[in-house]
Amino acid sequence: MTESERGTVKYVDLPIMPLREVVMFPRSIMPLFVGREASIKAIEAAQASFSKQIFLVAQLEPELEKPDASDLAPVGVVSKVLQMLRLPDGTIKVLFEGMYRANWNDLRDDEQCAMVRVSRRNEWQSRPDEREALVRAVHEALEEFAKNNKKLSQESVLSMMALHDSGSLADAIIPNLKVDYRKKQEALELDDVTERLELAYEMLHGEVALASVEKRIKNRVKVQMERNQREYYLNEQIKAINKEMGRDDDPMAEVDELEQKIKDRDMPDEARQKALAEAKKLRSMPPSAAEYTVVRNYVDWILDLPWNDLKQIDIDIEKARAILDGDHYGLEKPKERILEYLAVQKLSHGLKGPILCLVGPPGVGKTSLAKSVARATGRDFVRLSLGGVRDEAEIRGHRRTYVGALPGKIIQSLKRVKYNNPLFCLDEVDKMTSDYRGDPSSALLEVLDPEQNHTFMDHYLDLEYDLSKIFFITTANSLHSIPVPLLDRMEIIELNSYLETEKRHIARHFLLPRQIEEHGLKESNIRVSDNAILEIIRSYTREAGVRNLEREIAALCRKTAIKLVEEDNLDKCVNISRQSLSSILGVKKYRHDEREAEPQVGVCAGLAYNQRGGEILLVETTLMAGSGQVVTTGKLGEVMTESAKAALSYVRSRAEVLGLDTRFHRKVDIHVHVPSGATPKDGPSAGITLATSITSALLGIPVRNDVAMTGEISLRGRVLPIGGLREKLLAARRSGIKKVLMPRDNEKDLKEVPDEVLKDLEIVFVDHVDEVLPQALDASAEEIFSGRATAQPICRILRPEKHEDETKKQPAQ
16 A cells, blocks of 8 residues: 655555445445456455555446546545455355545556555534534434334344444434435435434434334235235135035136136227126125026127127129129129128228118029128128017017016127127018017117117116127018108118029039939939929929929929939939929919900900019900990909000090090990919009900900010100019010010110120110001001091080170170
């Protein structure tokens, strides 16, 4: 150790060791673990050459591995190495004792270690009259601190209580406080012992306050732990009692498991809070209570619903088109509309939009089309039949106050499907009725409204449920019985009845292979000709769809199966032709009206359309001597009866042009009959047919047997548009008709008729009945309109003739 004097200041050269987040104080003993190589060398040098003295100073930045002069505090402590112990990991444990405070300068690297020149720092005391009071206050605070700090030994407290020197007392207290090292360094640098002791008192007082807060926290935690331990102990006792009494399941454990499931379930916060509140009720109920089962079922319903569980949807338009075409032949417009809908959903990434409603006669594939859409989009398919539903609770559920209450069909179906975005097919939406229990169609208004169904409220759940991710498709046979508000929420897609050509293709490529497979046959076991399939369609079925057609094909497969089994030849091929059908399926069930073999007076062919397709409708008119009575028979509806009256009125108004006696109606009775009297008939489209039939009977001119017609008639003779054009033209072609007369306003609808139907048909568009008669009657126009070319209006007869001299002025009388 080297010493030098400059004036009155004494300097000493000592090894230096920087400290991390630690501040050494004079007269304190502190153990430290040393790992830095430079620090170990400094300790070794102190022991070897400097009488075990070393200068300890705090680093300003603890992260630095090799600090320089600017990174060290300006004041440190000259200390003595009391003991050193080397540890197996290469570090050493050193026990230091602080000697005095010192300033330093001239930091340099020596051969052994870093060296520094230090000078002792002098102390002084201000306000000596306050020393005694300050020391006494510190002693009191120290006693309070010692009560709450069990780590501080009694001997240390007594030794500090014996100190009355301000500097020594402050230096003894500060190292035992858990304060930041910067605060301790600030105290170390104070030369005024009174200020240093005041700072020590401030830190000590803060530690006392903090210790009291820690004590309160520990006591509170301890009480909570004791309570938990008590509950655990009591629960274990309950389990033991239940086990002794033969109860295997612990009800409280079941409730705990239920609450954990509720917390883990992905659901809205409102539903979770409701479920937790209901589960909490179970804790205060015995499992044998009736209410326990009701509450438990309610919580189970909330847990089982797919609140936010969505199935991954991948809309591939080409794949969807292939699936729809593979499952359904024809139905081009409905399939195209569905593909458009799917394309919009793919671009908009949502389902908010109109609800699709498939409308068509039975058996045309409405429900199966909805299944195909579900398969094309990868959604789960849910079918809910609404036929005969008359209770609102079927949709919304019952309130929990009722015994045996359950959610509505919507929520029940979602529980089964496990995902919140299936395809929902609401079947037979037109078959719902209402009574005193409510109107289910009104309950559907909320379900099928995209603006409302995200907050659907089921009476049983009494929670808002989001239905907006569900793809709703409804089906109906007719729109007339659907309430207007419900109809307004749906986009209508009409499915027309199948044409004969479509039925033949479906039977050949879909129905026959399926029935062969279901009956355990091979394709080589049965061979059905095209004429046989056509005969089945025409003579053994009369429907819009193909259900009965499939039944008849199934009958063919059963007859074939019997032959194979009876002859014990499973490889035999049974050929079925048109001629052999009667021996297999029996007598023909239906007949289609054919055209007349030759032109007949008063017999005219009209075209009709119903849900089973198109039909040819023969209208017969006969005259009898009488007094002008008009009779209509054939089970005609009100609209068709009125059409007959309108047709007769038109003929009477044109009597003079047609060459008829203007009072012919007083001399004869007219009887109009439409055959197939047991079949109801209605609609306005037979208007021109009735007019032609009546005119033919009155004029005695036969109606051409190769002409059929359709169109509504007005009193002025105008021909108005009609519907079902495609089916009517198919019926005309099937019956051997060559020429069809139809309203000119229907010319645009001809684009939707397949070319195969229009083949060999001459289509004539007309605007007026005067254009119909020359085309339909077997006579020339001159012969038909043989009366006066310009008939006088009937109003002329009602007015008196004007005298030639009416213009002469009469003299005044």
